[in-house]
Amino acid sequence: MQKYNQQEVDCRRTFGIISHPDAGKTTLTEKLLLFGGAIQMAGAVKARKAARHATSDWMAMEQERGISVTSSVMKFNYRDYEVNLLDTPGHQDFSEDTYRVLTAVDSALMVIDSAKGVETQTRKLMEVCRMRNTPIITFINKLDREGLEPLDLLADIEETLQVECAPLSWPIGMGKRFKGTYNLYRKELLLFSPGKETRGSDLLRITDLSDPQLDQLLGSQAEELRHDIELLEGAANPFELEEYLKGNQTPVFFGSAINNFGVRELLDAFVELAPGPSARQTTTREVSPYEEAFSGFVFKIQANMDPMHRDRIAFMRICSGKFTRGMKMRHHRIGKDINVSNATIFMAQDRSNVEEAYPGDIIGVHNHGTIKIGDTFTDKEPLKFTGIPSFAPEHFRRVRLKNPLKVKQLEKGLVQLAEEGAVQLFRPLISSDYILGAVGVLQFDVIVSRLKNEYGVDALYEGIEYATARWIECADKKKLAEFEKKNQGSLALDAEGNLTYLASSDWRLGHVAEQWPEVKFHKTREHN
Ligand code: GDP
Numbered sequence: 280m281q282k283y284n285q286q287e288v289d290c291r292r293t294f295g296i297i298s299h300p301d302a303g304k305t306t307l308t309e310k311l312l313l314f315g316g317a318i319q320m321a322g323a324v325k326a327r328k329a330a331r332h333a334t335s336d337w338m339a340m341e342q343e344r345g346i347s348v349t350s351s352v353m354k355f356n357y358r359d360y361e362v363n364l365l366d367t368p369g370h371q372d373f374s375e376d377t378y379r380v381l382t383a384v385d386s387a388l389m390v391i392d393s394a395k396g397v398e399t400q401t402r403k404l405m406e407v408c409r410m411r412n413t414p415i416i417t418f419i420n421k422l423d424r425e426g427l428e429p430l431d432l433l434a435d436i437e438e439t440l441q442v443e444c445a446p447l448s449w450p451i452g453m454g455k456r457f458k459g460t461y462n463l464y465r466k467e468l469l470l471f472s473p474g475k476e477t478r479g480s481d482l483l484r485i486t487d488l489s490d491p492q493l494d495q496l497l498g499s500q501a502e503e504l505r506h507d508i509e510l511l512e513g514a515a516n517p518f519e520l521e522e523y524l525k526g527n528q529t530p531v532f533f534g535s536a537i538n539n540f541g542v543r544e545l546l547d548a549f550v551e552l553a554p555g556p557s558a559r560q561t562t563t564r565e566v567s568p569y570e571e572a573f574s575g576f577v578f579k580i581q582a583n584m585d586p587m588h589r590d591r592i593a594f595m596r597i598c599s600g601k602f603t604r605g606m607k608m609r610h611h612r613i614g615k616d617i618n619v620s621n622a623t624i625f626m627a628q629d630r631s632n633v634e635e636a637y638p639g640d641i642i643g644v645h646n647h648g649t650i651k652i653g654d655t656f657t658d659k660e661p662l663k664f665t666g667i668p669s670f671a672p673e674h675f676r677r678v679r680l681k682n683p684l685k686v687k688q689l690e691k692g693l694v695q696l697a698e699e700g701a702v703q704l705f706r707p708l709i710s711s712d713y714i715l716g717a718v719g720v721l722q723f724d725v726i727v728s729r730l731k732n733e734y735g736v737d738a739l740y741e742g743i744e745y746a747t748a749r750w751i752e753c754a755d756k757k758k759l760a761e762f763e764k765k766n767q768g769s770l771a772l773d774a775e776g777n778l779t780y781l782a783s784s785d786w787r788l789g790h791v792a793e794q795w796p797e798v799k800f801h802k803t804r805e806h807n
Pocket of ligand 1: 298300301302305369420422423424534535537538
């Protein structure tokens with residue numbers, strides 16, 4: 280039987296890039312957009328990042344927000360595929376959104392700096408990918424510079440990230456001796472010419488590595504390559520599509536994004552191997568992307584920073600059916616039908632007036648604060664998608680009001696901002712403090728400024744000695760009461776009233792968890 284939307288679903292690839300700052304995400308994004316024909320945007324990616332670095336004052340942030348709304352989803356066509364690249368903000372913009380974006384993708388690209396190996400932010404983002412077993416393709420970047428030995432890099436990835444590596448290309452030298460890569464499954468040699476952007480014209484098919492042509496081209500490095508490949512055949516894992524799709528194995532490519540080297544090879548493999556829109560779990564059943572009825576969930580909310588226009592854009596990932604402008608959909612949490620005429624459909628550069636969107640696509644729905652993170656929208660069936668949680672904050676501030684009469688406004692503002700996912704709010708059990716929690720520190724700047732502008736709240740934000748938080752669950756009510764009594768000073772309720780343990784250090788958390796084996800300490804929490 281023909282599945283509804285089959286072609287539209289199968290040609291879509293929705294992904295995010297996970298990397299540590301400076302590994303080359305921006306550079307790679309530009310090159311990908313270049314291949315996708317969205318050339319005019321390539322400069323914009325860099326410009327936006329420069330603006331971010333240069334200043335953090337409010338006006339600039341506001342402008343930047345305006346830009347970042349439109350570049351949160353970068354859509355391009357490549358071959359017969361429609362690719363949605365969702366931005367995973369890094370640097371100072373690192374926030375809970377960065378994590379949450381990864382709940383809306385079907386796969387990810389991991390960029391690693393060949394001189395640095397796996398770094399902290401990559402490790403954190405990988406943890407989020409693990410939650411849904413998101414398939415990951417790895418790009419080891421900056422081979423034009425001296426870096427770690429390729430085999431050591433693979434060992435580092437395997438050990439630190441607990442994922443099997445299957446190299447699909449192999450570098451020939453590095454730094455000054457970098458000659459190119461050998462594609463192990465296509466049996467093609469890709470030659471590197473320094474300072475020259477490669478677009479795939481320097482490909483040579485060399486199926487037999489004993490071919491003397493190899494010695495002419497690579498000199499003494501031909502023998503090194505032969506030796507490496509021989510070693511790999513014995514030591515490396517052969518690529519298995521199934522294992523990659525389950526998130527157990529990552530195919531690895533080597534290249535240099537800035538020289539546009541190895542990028543087309545990566546993109547070709549990506550569209551061919553990466554999964555299209557996958558089925559999604561709800562509280563009641565799994566939803567297939569091929570179902571005719573429309574469904575989608577909200578994973579990100581972006582507020583308009585212009586005080587004159589207090590609207591918000593909810594980013595909705597379509598999971599099934601087809602979106603048409605003006606269609607009615609049901610907003611299940613509040614039990615109302617909404618007419619979506621004023622949506623931003625993130626579309627390819629070369630197509631104007633697109634009025635439809637399909638599973639894997641992202642649409643931006645304008646609203647005035649009625650939509651929350653995790654909200655599900657469908658034709659009519661009452662569904663609730665799962666897997667769009669809150670993530671344990673790692674930065675905390677205590678809010679002190681300058682004018683105590685403003686406490687109502689403060690509370691209203693904080694609850695609303697918590698619902699948008701802009702910050703997390705905790706109320707300690709034994710004090711009347713307001714404690715804010717965030718994954719990235721810049722989130723606090725946004726909150727301070729929005730509380731002031733939108734709610735007229737002037738407050739002080741004090742640093743507070745917490746390292747992390749965990750949501751508490753315990754089936755044994757008696758044990759839970761005992762735990763609460765003994766740990767009162769470290770317990771708080773979040774904005775939705777869930778019991779949370781605020782830990783002063785990871786060590787402390789580990790210690791308490793060990794003492795209370797019946798209590799579960801969750802790192803994420805699903806929205807109600
Ligand atoms: P991001 O922070 O991950 O977005 O990283 P960028 O794309 O901004 O790159 C960080 C720095 O690394 C910049 O100075 C880039 O020019 C540089 N860079 C990116 N790719 C390469 C590469 O392949 N080789 C070298 N040598 N430098 C690179």
